[in-house]
Amino acid sequence: MGDRRQELVFIGAGIDWPALRARLDGCLVPALAAAGPDDLPDYPDPFPMWRRAEEAA
Known part of the structure; x- marks a missing residue:
């Protein structure tokens, strides 16, 4: 598992x-906020002007 990264x-x-780094850092979720993806709090989208892939097609 240690050979994977994004x-x-x-x-x-x-x-x-x-500014870009600050916005990306604002996307990080503290480890204490959720045990997994299904437990994530409902945070606002820090990049609201971006379109999702299905909307761009």
């Missing part, structure tokens, strides 16, 4: 790295 890659000009 990565996000951002490529572009003029990216505000501190």
